[in-house]
Amino acid sequence: xxxxxxxxxxxxxxxxxxxxxxxxxxxxxxxxxxxxxxxxxxxxxxxxxxxxxxxxxxxxxxxxxxxxxxxxxxxxxxxxxxxxxxxxxxxxxxxxxxxxxxxxxxxxxxxxxxxxxxxxxxxxxxxxxxxxxxxxxxxxxxxxxxxxxxxxxxxxxxxxxxxxxxxxxxxxxxxxxxxxxxxxxxxxxxxxxxxxxxxxxxxxxxxxxxxxxxxxxxxxxxxxxxxxxxxxxxxxxxxxxxxxxxxxxxxxxxxxxxxxxxxxxxxxxxxxxxxxxxxxxxxxxxxxxxxxxxxxxxxxxxxxxxxxxxxxxxxxxxxxxxxxxxxxxxxxxxxxxxxxxxxxxxxxxxxxxxxxxxxxxxxxxxxxxxxxxxxxxxxxxxxxxxxxxxxxxxxxxxxxxxxxxxxxxxxxxxxxxxxxxxxxxxxxxxxxxxxxxxxxxxxxx
Amino acid sequence: xxxxxxxxxxxxxxxxxxxxxxxxxxxxxxxxxxxxxxxxxxxxxxxxxxxxxxxxxxxx
Numbered sequence: 177x178x179x180x181x182x183x184x185x186x187x188x189x190x191x192x193x194x195x196x197x198x199x200x201x202x203x204x205x206x207x208x209x210x211x212x213x214x215x216x217x218x219x220x221x222x223x224x225x226x227x228x229x230x231x232x233x234x235x236x237x238x239x240x241x242x243x244x245x246x247x248x249x250x251x252x253x254x255x256x257x258x259x260x261x262x263x264x265x266x267x268x269x270x271x272x273x274x275x276x277x278x279x280x281x282x283x284x285x286x287x288x289x290x291x292x293x294x295x296x297x298x299x300x301x302x303x304x305x306x307x308x309x310x311x312x313x314x315x316x317x318x319x320x321x322x323x324x325x326x327x328x329x330x331x332x333x334x335x336x337x338x339x340x341x342x343x344x345x346x347x348x349x350x351x352x353x354x355x356x357x358x359x360x361x362x363x364x365x366x367x368x369x370x371x372x373x374x375x376x377x378x379x380x381x382x383x384x385x386x387x388x389x390x391x392x393x394x395x396x397x398x399x400x401x402x403x404x405x406x407x408x409x410x411x412x413x414x415x416x417x418x419x420x421x422x423x424x425x426x427x428x429x430x431x432x433x434x435x436x437x438x439x440x441x442x443x444x445x446x447x448x449x450x451x452x453x454x455x456x457x458x459x460x461x462x463x464x465x466x467x468x469x470x471x472x473x474x475x476x477x478x479x480x481x482x483x484x485x486x487x488x489x490x491x492x493x494x495x496x497x498x499x500x501x502x503x504x505x506x507x508x509x510x511x512x513x514x515x516x517x518x519x520x521x522x523x524x525x526x527x528x529x530x531x532x533x534x535x536x537x538x539x540x541x542x543x544x545x546x547x548x549x550x551x552x553x554x555x556x557x558x559x560x561x562x563x564x565x566x567x568x569x570x571x572x573x574x575x576x577x578x579x580x581x582x583x584x585x586x587x588x589x590x591x592x593x594x595x596x597x598x599x600x601x602x603x604x605x606x607x608x609x610x611x612x613x614x615x616x617x618x619x620x621x
Numbered sequence: 622x623x624x625x626x627x628x629x630x631x632x633x634x635x636x637x638x639x640x641x642x643x644x645x646x647x648x649x650x651x652x653x654x655x656x657x658x659x660x661x662x663x664x665x666x667x668x669x670x671x672x673x674x675x676x677x678x679x680x681x
Contacts, residue, residue: 466666496652
């Protein structure tokens with residue numbers, strides 16, 4: 177298998193071929209690594225590529241007996257993980273100089289599960305510092321390397337978008353999986369809070385951060401989720417006639433006209449598929465930004481106060497300012513933010529129940545991936561406009577309420593990739609994936 | 622870079638913040654303009670959470 181063939185494979189196809197021994201784990205890994213070496217000079221998605229170990233693991237996988245292989249849904253499949261996931265064999269530095277060489281000596285829960293399922297971790301991907309979203313990563317967009325990739329799971333989205341791996345793990349505390357997914361033309365799932373075990377992950381806010389998945393297709397996302405959280409799959413619906421989707425007109429007017437046009441087309445496709453579209457107001461979602469940001473600031477500063485004191489010069493100024501701001505917040509404000517979160521959760525549950533919604537349709541980004549600036553702002557507060565805050569507000573309500581949300585590419589892609597979100601009720605992750613599959617199947621016809 | 626020439630008022634503020642268990646803020650006076658900008662914009666965004674008699678809390 178050559179690198180171009182590998183880049184055109186879905187995880188579902190590769191899994192089937194690897195388990196039937198139509199292709200070996202070694203062939204898959206070698207092709208993935210070849211693709212990495214072709215694309216990395218332009219996109220810089222990886223912090224480290226562990227080629228020697230990956231190929232050795234692949235060779236060992238190829239020596240397994242058929243009955244062992246049949247128990248491994250991801251047998252021989254090359255994947256990558258954001259450099260916040262603890263791994264037994266590589267440092268975990270979370271994009272922070274203060275954590276250079278940091279060894280966890282064991283796999284995080286999600287990585288251990290992936291490996292048990294047969295996946296081969298070929299490398300760790302670039303994250304913004306401490307997954308806090310303040311610095312500009314070295315990574316560039318998979319569709320156009322002159323452009324930014326989004327963050328903070330920048331490297332994971334780009335590695336999947338560039339065809340270097342079949343899937344990657346990321347984390348999402350306010351859009352960090354869904355934004356880069358949309359900007360790089362891949363699928364990004366932030367499941368229900370706590371759905372995927374976060375043990376062993378260098379986390380941002382402990383109450384807002386989620387393990388998320390980045391894949392080429394919705395079908396791939398289902399396979400990966402099943403490997404991480406095994407469950408009996410229900411038969412997929414044949415059409416969207418019983419699907420009810422909430423739409424917020426105000427939110428859909430926020431993006432640029434080019435992105436709006438893509439969203440309108442996506443919404444129209446749901447209508448054609450027979451879904452019932454219901455106009456809803458998301459007042460709670462609008463308030464979630466203040467609550468979510470406050471919770472994030474306080475919780476992240478509580479986690480990293482020690483690091484800030486021990487190694488302030490090894491933390492970039494943007495992140496350092498966020499950590500200092502979090503220390504200045506009164507506990508009373510944090511407690512009011514927690515109370516606000518309870519109110520937001522109740523309101524959103526009420527919204528889903530009142531309109532009997534399966535999902536809410538919302539933008540995932542406001543514009544196409546911007547060109548990388550000559551000089552980047554040192555923090556989101558320094559930027560002249562509120563673009564980062566506006567982007568956060570598209571996503572933060574899902575984190576504050578712990579709702580599952582999937583970012584799906586609009587297809588066919590226009591000049592650059594963009595995407596939209598479907599947000600579901602807590603625990604409706606698999607239902608959400610089924611609805612996303614209906615869209616994906618129809619849009620690729 | 623650690624703080625160097627600390628003006629007298631800042632020294633008292635530093636002492637106060639240290640007594641409250643906070644970092645001597647700001648860590649570096651070069652951070653101060655950005656920190657003030659962050660505080661101002663954050664306050665504008667989350668102003669309602671700073672209102673002491675917020676109706677969403679359950680105090681008397």
